[in-house]
Amino acid sequence: MNEPSARRPLKVRDVKLVNTFARYLSGKNITPNQISVTSVFFALLAAACFLLFAHYAYWWLLILAGLMIQCRLLCNLFDGMVAVEGGKSTKSGELFNDIPDRIADPLILVSAGYAIHIVSYGGELGWCAGLLAVMTAYIRTLNASIGAPVDFKGPMAKQHRMAVLTIACVITALEVVFQQTDYTLLIALIVIIAGCVITCIRRTVSAYRFLEA
Known part of the structure; x- marks a missing residue:
């Protein structure tokens, strides 16, 4: 696990309930890697x-x-807290x-694309979003490997992508119930794609400026 200075800055780590549960996990025979x-x-x-949902269009699936x-994001939160605050970090x-x-980002984003019914190119949008999500992380790790600061800036970092998609799931579920459409899910993927492109550019430019300074 990264040192604290190289961790994604998250305000939720300061929440008392989160810290309490992280301490609970740290006291169990559970490793951050698990x-x-x-x-x-x-x-x-x-x-x-x-x-x-792509086959049956049941709103509750969304x-x-x-x-x-959100459970996936909680795992991402607690693995770091158990490793660092819980003193269970490993090489x-x-x-x-x-x-x-x-693995998780493309799984979620690509499948979300195939869940879209109102257009025929939802799968392509999902693949594009999934690949760009991996690209944002690649640029971040590349920057660190060549000596630039670890860069978690958005506008479409991991937590932002998943927040957009989670909100889209809730709104699309309502949309399915009342209108039998899923425009919100389509819009969410387009927003994620555009945001990932901007994120890639911003992180690349930041590393370039640091290295050339």
């Missing part, structure tokens, strides 16, 4: 919900998908910190 791998399990469940996305922690995320 929590990281569990995030992929929740991503798979979210993907399954999206793909089932609510369940949004819930699984291999960085592998488990990053690789599951690179």
